[in-house]
Amino acid sequence: xxxxxxxxxxxxxxxxxxxxxxxxxxxxxxxxxxxxxxxxxxxxxxxxxxxxxxxxxxxxxxxxxxxxxxxxxxxxxxxxxxxxxxxxxxxxxxxxxxxxxxxxxxxxxxxxxxxxxxxxxxxxxxxxxxxxxxxxxxxxxxxxxxxxxxxxxxxxxxxxxxxxxxxxxxxxxxxxxxxxxxxxxxxxxxxxxxxxxxxxxxxxxxxxxxxxxxxxxxxxxxxxxxxxxxxxxxxxxxxxxxxxxxxxxxxxxxxxxxxxxxxxxxxxxxxxxxxxxxxxxxxxxxxxxxxxxxxxxxxxxxxxxxxxxxxxxxxxxxxxxxxxxxxxxxxxxxxxxxxxxxxxxxxxxxxxxxxxxxxxxxxxxxxxxxxxxxx
Numbered sequence: 001x002x003x004x005x006x007x008x009x010x011x012x013x014x015x016x017x018x019x020x021x022x023x024x025x026x027x028x029x030x031x032x033x034x035x036x037x038x039x040x041x042x043x044x045x046x047x048x049x050x051x052x053x054x055x056x057x058x059x060x061x062x063x064x065x066x067x068x069x070x071x072x073x074x075x076x077x078x079x080x081x082x083x084x085x086x087x088x089x090x091x092x093x094x095x096x097x098x099x100x101x102x103x104x105x106x107x108x109x110x111x112x113x114x115x116x117x118x119x120x121x122x123x124x125x126x127x128x129x130x131x132x133x134x135x136x137x138x139x140x141x142x143x144x145x146x147x148x149x150x151x152x153x154x155x156x157x158x159x160x161x162x163x164x165x166x167x168x169x170x171x172x173x174x175x176x177x178x179x180x181x182x183x184x185x186x187x188x189x190x191x192x193x194x195x196x197x198x199x200x201x202x203x204x205x206x207x208x209x210x211x212x213x214x215x216x217x218x219x220x221x222x223x224x225x226x227x228x229x230x231x232x233x234x235x236x237x238x239x240x241x242x243x244x245x246x247x248x249x250x251x252x253x254x255x256x257x258x259x260x261x262x263x264x265x266x267x268x269x270x271x272x273x274x275x276x277x278x279x280x281x282x283x284x285x286x287x288x289x290x291x292x293x294x295x296x297x298x299x300x301x302x303x304x305x306x307x308x309x310x311x312x313x314x315x316x317x318x319x320x321x322x323x324x325x326x327x328x329x330x331x332x333x334x335x336x337x338x339x340x341x342x343x344x345x346x347x348x349x350x351x352x353x354x355x356x357x358x359x360x361x362x363x364x365x366x367x368x369x370x371x372x373x374x375x
Contacts, residue, residue, distance in 0.1 A: 007039035007060050008090050023081060026067050027088060033063055036127050041119035049104050049112065056093040061101055062116070064092050076102070117218065124192075125221035136183050136190070137221065142231035145256050147182035148216050149189060150237035152203060165199035175201045177208050179216035182236075185285050192219040206245035209237070213250075231256045270298065 008030040033039050042059030050058055067089070068079045076098050083092035093101070105112040128135040140146040157164040157173035164173055175197045180189030193215035195208060202208075213235060220229065234256040235241075242261030250257045263271075274296055282293035 007043075007057075007063065008034055009087065023071050023085065024088070026071050026082070029067050029070055030063075030089060036123055036130075038119070038123045039063055041123050042116065045115040045119040046105075046112070048115075049101075049108075051104075056091070056097055056101075058101055058105075059119075060090075061093050061098060064089065065098070117215070121219050121221075124219060128221050134186075136181050136187075137232075140232045142256070145232050145234040146220070146229075147234050147236055148192070148213070149180045149182055150177065150209060150212060150216075150235065150241060151180075152177040152197075152201075152240060154199070157199075163196060163198045167199045168203070171199070173199050175199050175203075177201075177212050179212050181216075181220075192216045203240040204243050206243040206249075209241050209243070209246045210249050228254055230254045234258060274298070 039059055042062055043057050044059075046058035046062070064079055064082050065073075065076070068082050071081060073079065073081060077095055079092060079095070079098060082089045083094075086092065128137060132138065137146050152175060154167050154169060154171060155174045155176065156171055161174070166172055167175060177195050177197060178191060179193040180191050182189055193212050195212050195215070197208065217229065217233070220233070222229065231254065235250060236258045237260070239260040239262050241259050247257070247259060279294040279296045281289040282295045284290050
């Protein structure tokens, strides 16, 4: 180890008989953070939350926690793995110091998150500029846009955590939604935004999709911060983003998008009417045709939208009709998705003739008609 003026010590490799260093792979993370200036940006951004006479810098504490998560940690106490190697990671804060920092940041969470995101955006712009032609936004255009993937996931909580709730898969935990920049075949996804949500949060909540997209766009380097990226950025998500509100917002922002949605029976029927000449092969990430996958455009198709206050219409198929369709046979009765208007009222049938009231038989009652019944 050599002395260093940065956040983390400078290391060298030698052949002396020294003991092995645990988590040596995390040295690459610490060295990368120091080289690109992430430690300095975080320290500057979080300076207002640093207490007087404090020994540990808030930016250094957050980096140590990030390294602890990267090597398998899942709680604040797991920073002890980083603390166990002071020769590699320098002086690491104690558990009470880490807890006090998070209490301080949580007291003004919106401002603290904004400061952290500003530091991340500044460092990302510097790194992508240094990457040159290898940057994900290099040569981005309407024909070859920068792709941002949106997706939500379930995280299990083993105890009562803040915002933890029952999930739709009968679990318990959180349901965050995040955004990742696609690096193509030469790399993986780069996380740019994340929203922590309750476990019972909806999968297709348009407000959450819009918010995480805004956060992701603010992380992208841009020569004109006030301008819009336009068709150079493509938002891609699954059927959870197939809502009218989210698609309308993407259209107003002039963003390209690729959104999945569930096909209903009407759409399936329209697909069968498309001629074979209108279909083109689908391509994978390497621009090679995918076996059994085809693409077509259906411009005249418009998705129906139900206004507030309208009576919901029946769109599901009865079980018997669905089962018959799966078997490839036609149902014995026609299935209607809307209630038909009655042209005439059906005539009422006459009431049935009342049956005579049955009375008790005197013979079975134990006396005759000419004899008085016993008192």
